[in-house]
Amino acid sequence: MRLSDLFTLAFNNLRRRKTRTFLTILGVVIGTASIVVMVSLGLGMSQMMLKSFQSEGSLTIIRVYESYENRENNSKNKAQYELTDENIDMFSSLDHVISVSPSIEVNVSAKCNGYDGSFTICGVSQYYLSQLSLREGGTIPKNDQGQLSLIYGNQILYNSFYKPSSYDSIDVDPDKDTIFITFPQSSYTEKTNKTADESTVSKPVKKYIFPVTGIIAGGKEDWSSNSYNAYADIDTLKRFLRKLYKKALVPNPRTNKNGKAYNYYVYDTAYVFVDSMDNVKEVQNTISDLGFNVSSNMEWLESAQQSLNMVQMVLGGIGGVSLLVAAIGIMNTMMMSIYERTKEIGVMKVLGCDMADIKNMFLFESGIIGLMGGIAGLMVSYLISYIINFFTSSGSNDTVSMFIGYNDGGSLSYIPPWLAVFAIIFAIAVGSIAGYLPAVRAMKLSPLAAIRNE
Amino acid sequence: MEPLIKVRDLYKIFNIGSNKVYALNGVSFDIYRGEFIAIVGTSGSGKSTCLNMLAGLEAPSSGVIQIAGKRIDKMNEAQLVRFRRQNVGFIFQSYNLIPSMNAVENVAMPLMFRGIDYESRMKSARKYMELIGIGDQGLHMPNQMSGGQQQRVGIARALVIDPKIIFADEPTGNLDSHTTDDVLNLMKKIVSEENRTLVMVTHDPHIASWADRQLKVVDGHIVETIINETSPIETLIKKETGDAPFCNVTPIE
Numbered sequence: 001m002r003l004s005d006l007f008t009l010a011f012n013n014l015r016r017r018k019t020r021t022f023l024t025i026l027g028v029v030i031g032t033a034s035i036v037v038m039v040s041l042g043l044g045m046s047q048m049m050l051k052s053f054q055s056e057g058s059l060t061i062i063r064v065y066e067s068y069e070n071r072e073n074n075s076k077n078k079a080q081y082e083l084t085d086e087n088i089d090m091f092s093s094l095d096h097v098i099s100v101s102p103s104i105e106v107n108v109s110a111k112c113n114g115y116d117g118s119f120t121i122c123g124v125s126q127y128y129l130s131q132l133s134l135r136e137g138g139t140i141p142k143n144d145q146g147q148l149s150l151i152y153g154n155q156i157l158y159n160s161f162y163k164p165s166s167y168d169s170i171d172v173d174p175d176k177d178t179i180f181i182t183f184p185q186s187s188y189t190e191k192t193n194k195t196a197d198e199s200t201v202s203k204p205v206k207k208y209i210f211p212v213t214g215i216i217a218g219g220k221e222d223w224s225s226n227s228y229n230a231y232a233d234i235d236t237l238k239r240f241l242r243k244l245y246k247k248a249l250v251p252n253p254r255t256n257k258n259g260k261a262y263n264y265y266v267y268d269t270a271y272v273f274v275d276s277m278d279n280v281k282e283v284q285n286t287i288s289d290l291g292f293n294v295s296s297n298m299e300w301l302e303s304a305q306q307s308l309n310m311v312q313m314v315l316g317g318i319g320g321v322s323l324l325v326a327a328i329g330i331m332n333t334m335m336m337s338i339y340e341r342t343k344e345i346g347v348m349k350v351l352g353c354d355m356a357d358i359k360n361m362f363l364f365e366s367g368i369i370g371l372m373g374g375i376a377g378l379m380v381s382y383l384i385s386y387i388i389n390f391f392t393s394s395g396s397n398d399t400v401s402m403f404i405g406y407n408d409g410g411s412l413s414y415i416p417p418w419l420a421v422f423a424i425i426f427a428i429a430v431g432s433i434a435g436y437l438p439a440v441r442a443m444k445l446s447p448l449a450a451i452r453n454e
Numbered sequence: 455m456e457p458l459i460k461v462r463d464l465y466k467i468f469n470i471g472s473n474k475v476y477a478l479n480g481v482s483f484d485i486y487r488g489e490f491i492a493i494v495g496t497s498g499s500g501k502s503t504c505l506n507m508l509a510g511l512e513a514p515s516s517g518v519i520q521i522a523g524k525r526i527d528k529m530n531e532a533q534l535v536r537f538r539r540q541n542v543g544f545i546f547q548s549y550n551l552i553p554s555m556n557a558v559e560n561v562a563m564p565l566m567f568r569g570i571d572y573e574s575r576m577k578s579a580r581k582y583m584e585l586i587g588i589g590d591q592g593l594h595m596p597n598q599m600s601g602g603q604q605q606r607v608g609i610a611r612a613l614v615i616d617p618k619i620i621f622a623d624e625p626t627g628n629l630d631s632h633t634t635d636d637v638l639n640l641m642k643k644i645v646s647e648e649n650r651t652l653v654m655v656t657h658d659p660h661i662a663s664w665a666d667r668q669l670k671v672v673d674g675h676i677v678e679t680i681i682n683e684t685s686p687i688e689t690l691i692k693k694e695t696g697d698a699p700f701c702n703v704t705p706i707e
């Protein structure tokens with residue numbers, strides 16, 4: 001028998017019993033919709049979470065700090081646990097590490113149009129700078145220059161300058177406004193010339209103006225881990241600080257037993273860039289085992305995702321139960337239909353209809369129920385998803401993206417294309433599986449049923 | 455001239471509880487191509503059982519059934535279905551049209567089982583409906599037709615696959631006597647004009663007398679065979695084989 005004929009026969013049989021077919025399909029609609037909506041909620045939540053983590057900063061960066069215990073203990077090989085250039089190089093040689101950037105952090109105060117502000121200048125590597133996403137037209141400061149230049153975090157422009165008296169904040173435009181920066185006094189004084197020190201303190205603090213090469217991407221409403229800092233090339237910054245603090249190298253240097261400032265750099269933080277999200281954990285463990293404190297957004301994400309997986313499973317289970325009920329509904333409908341059509345099936349067998357064709361005819365019927373229920377269920381899911389997102393989303397008015405459940409803020413219910421395809425295939429599969437037993441039963445009916453008169 | 459159907463020592467025994475019902479008690483006969491056979495007998499004599507086994511709807515308890523050189527008693531169900539699809543037309547007492555299909559679709563249905571495309575099967579179906587004289591009723595639904603009209607559709611459906619044999623179990627059982635005569639006339643005409651073989655079951659001796667040859671069944675035995683001497687096919691068989699068709703008759707003691 002031709003496929004098209006099988007399909008037509010199955011379709012006409014369903015049309016013959018409209019109410020019953022409709023009710024059975026309704027069961028599948030509810031089942032499919034509840035699965036899709038439940039899964040979409042899980043996906044939306046996990047997507048929102050991933051987004052919020054990503055906006056916090058990249059997921060492939062590990063932050064390394066000196067461990068507190070190691071700092072307190074005064075063993076001889078203290079340098080082993082300090083973030084020195086040697087250790088930075090050692091991190092770079094680990095597997096899966098693309099690059100390591102040390103970071104020198106200097107808290108500075110600034111003045112602009114009579115408003116006061118303060119922020120941190122981070123001296124980082126060229127690689128780190130290249131990973132920053134800047135506003136259009138921005139460039140990163142070149143390596144090891146005579147003149148220090150900065151990248152400003154976007155929030156410095158909006159939320160960092162206050163009027164000292166009223167705490168009114170103002171917006172700053174580095175293109176037009178001049179920002180004067182003062183560096184902190186050195187906390188370190190060499191014991192030898194303590195007396196001469198008094199005079200240096202009284203000296204008026206010098207104000208600097210630095211060229212701005214770029215602004216971190218984002219407006220007033222965007223926050224990321226980079227938003228509140230200014231960034232500079234580390235070598236240029238080192239050079240600049242050496243001029244300012246001489247032998248001490250940095251504003252608040254560490255001292256050895258003799259009270260002398262270190263003659264090498266110990267960094268506050270090191271940023272380790274890993275090649276992919278999957279390897280973050282491994283590298284993180286390695287560095288941690290070396291005796292450093294580590295943190296990454298990835299570990300937060302992982303633990304959050306684990307608890308979310310549970311939620312997803314529960315939600316999916318609830319949807320699954322309703323689809324199971326729908327499957328039983330299909331089975332019941334098919335059984336009734338076969339019972340009613342015993343004679344008709346017998347006639348077909350007497351007239352030479354293949355057993356496989358009879359089976360397929362019934363499988364098609366239940367498959368069509370699944371298909372129609374799946375499609376309608378999916379449409380209902382999109383509608384429900386739209387309604388959920390409409391009531392849960394705060395700002396965005398972008399109807400289209402809300403409908404698909406995809407916008408920048410993330411939405412509570414997200415139906416990706418694969419879920420839509422999967423839902424329909426799943427509904428057809430449920431229909432066919434539920435119809436299989438009845439179909440086999442129909443196939444095995446005796447042709448003699450056609451002969452008997454009742 | 456070879457017989458189309460050969461039946462030898464055919465038994466059908468039903469076990470009802472511990473009782474054994476001999477529905478068919480060892481029958482042997484031949485049927486030739488072009489014959490119109492009536493199996494006649496009282497209710498419960500085993501006529502339907504015999505016909506069902508010839509059509510491969512029921513398996514014999516023992517015995518041989520050979521149709522067109524094939525042993526159908528040895529076939530499994532799938533083979534039997536295929537055999538029927540290729541060789542057998544069937545006319546039912548209660549017409550058994552598919553209610554969701556119109557007349558012409560009903561007639562075309564056995565061709566659909568053969569995988570023939572819509573256009574060609576509809577063409578054949580219309581041709582046979584013309585032949586039967588219901589060419590104008592193709593679009594009627596079964597529940598809009600009288601019993602006689604429905605049975606004509608049933609006959610067209612049996613003919614449409616160009617079968618070697620047509621089986622009919624009480625084809626006029628639900629019709630009034632006037633329509634019965636019409637339908638029998640039609641069947642007889644087609645059998646002789648198109649040289650078909652028809653095996654019909656009936657309990658009515660009057661209806662049976664339309665046939666070329668009658669096999670009278672009592673309690674699972676063939677007790678008498680009546681040949682219509684005026685029938686051209688019987689004359690032909692006698693001329694070709696030199697004898698009447700083979701039939702093992704056990705007269706009632």
Ligand SMILES: Nc1ncnc2c1ncn2[C@@H]1O[C@H](COP(=O)(O)OP(=O)(O)OP(=O)(O)O)[C@@H](O)[C@H]1O
Pocket residue numbers: 468469470475476477495496497498499500501502503504657
């Ligand atoms: N499926 C069955 N199970 C048990 N016994 C059966 C079955 N089918 C037929 N019989 C028995 O076999 C015998 C012959 O039945 P059959 O149907 O062949 O009679 P029939 O000649 O066609 O009668 P009718 O004219 O009433 O149709 C009957 O005694 C009946 O009880």
Ligand SMILES: [Mg+2]
Pocket residue numbers: 501502503
């Ligand atoms: Mg009968």
